[in-house]
Amino acid sequence: MVDPRTSIIAERLKNVHDVIAVSGGKGGVGKSLIASTLALLLAENNRVGLFDLDFTSPSTNLILGIKDARPVEDKGIIPPKVHGLRYMSIVYYSGDYAAPLRGVDISNALIELLAITRWENLDYLILDMPPGISDATLDLIRLIKKIRFVIMTTPSQLAFETIRKLTDLLTAQNIQIIGIIENMKTDKDQTIKSQIRKLGLDYLGQIPYDPQIESALGNPSRLLNTEVAQKTKQIARKIQQFRQ
Numbered sequence: 001m002v003d004p005r006t007s008i009i010a011e012r013l014k015n016v017h018d019v020i021a022v023s024g025g026k027g028g029v030g031k032s033l034i035a036s037t038l039a040l041l042l043a044e045n046n047r048v049g050l051f052d053l054d055f056t057s058p059s060t061n062l063i064l065g066i067k068d069a070r071p072v073e074d075k076g077i078i079p080p081k082v083h084g085l086r087y088m089s090i091v092y093y094s095g096d097y098a099a100p101l102r103g104v105d106i107s108n109a110l111i112e113l114l115a116i117t118r119w120e121n122l123d124y125l126i127l128d129m130p131p132g133i134s135d136a137t138l139d140l141i142r143l144i145k146k147i148r149f150v151i152m153t154t155p156s157q158l159a160f161e162t163i164r165k166l167t168d169l170l171t172a173q174n175i176q177i178i179g180i181i182e183n184m185k186t187d188k189d190q191t192i193k194s195q196i197r198k199l200g201l202d203y204l205g206q207i208p209y210d211p212q213i214e215s216a217l218g219n220p221s222r223l224l225n226t227e228v229a230q231k232t233k234q235i236a237r238k239i240q241q242f243r244q
């Protein structure tokens with residue numbers, strides 16, 4: 001039987017122009033930091049939503065310093081507006097507790113959240129994804145037809161090898177990959193850049209390793225003043241040019 005929530009999800013996302021999943025093959029490559037920064041930057045001149053879909057370790061709430069905002073219940077739930085963007089996360093339902101969900105429960109929680117969340121008209125909905133090819137990745141590809149991916153790697157060959165699996169999967173399913181970001185760069189080595197180009201994918205840019213980031217976590221205006229944000233801004237411009 002087809003889950004009736006799948007058609008509700010399409011309806012819920014009807015007025016969202018562009019859904020961008022910030023994803024990566026590995027944990028700890030900067031998906032949450034860059035998804036949050038990108039959402040803040042795009043929100044300077046667009047209507048933007050940020051949806052934290054990392055059910056085991058949601059962290060955009062910590063990066064953006066979101067504490068008291070709560071969604072409003074009204075024929076579904078309306079994400080609160082925080083720092084100029086509409087914000088939604090499993091954290092609202094798990095609080096500070098771990099959400100020890102198994103595969104099928106994660107799928108269910110994801111589908112439920114997508115089905116009940118009422119986004120207003122949005123230019124961009126940014127999704128902060130869990131690491132790797134997770135159940136959430138497979139569900140989202142199935143449920144959100146207009147989804148596009150930005151994929152993060154670090155300069156390490158270990159991280160790059162894991163994105164190859166993800167890009168193969170997305171390409172096989174005809175899902176658009178906007179491009180790849182190389183994060184935590186400490187030198188000018190071009191190896192990853194040329195490997196990405198060999199795969200026929202767009203290299204969106206590199207973001208330096210910035211020791212100032214730690215002290216900017218939880219404080220969006222400080223975050224926007226870092227070198228990470230400066231570089232992310234150039235990437236945001238490219239993403240807007242590639243707009244669907």
Ligand SMILES: Nc1ncnc2c1ncn2[C@@H]1O[C@H](COP(=O)(O)OP(=O)(O)OP(=O)(O)O)[C@@H](O)[C@H]1O
Nearest residue numbers: 026027028029030031032033131184208209210213
């Ligand atoms: N360019 C950077 N410079 C300095 N620190 C960074 C940079 N990018 C990310 N970090 C730091 O690296 C850590 C991991 O980043 P983040 O949580 O965004 O990664 P992630 O890919 O979302 O991880 P997970 O897979 O666990 O969700 C964080 O402490 C973050 O502040």
Ligand SMILES: [Mg+2]
Nearest residue numbers: 031032054059
């Ligand atoms: Mg993360």
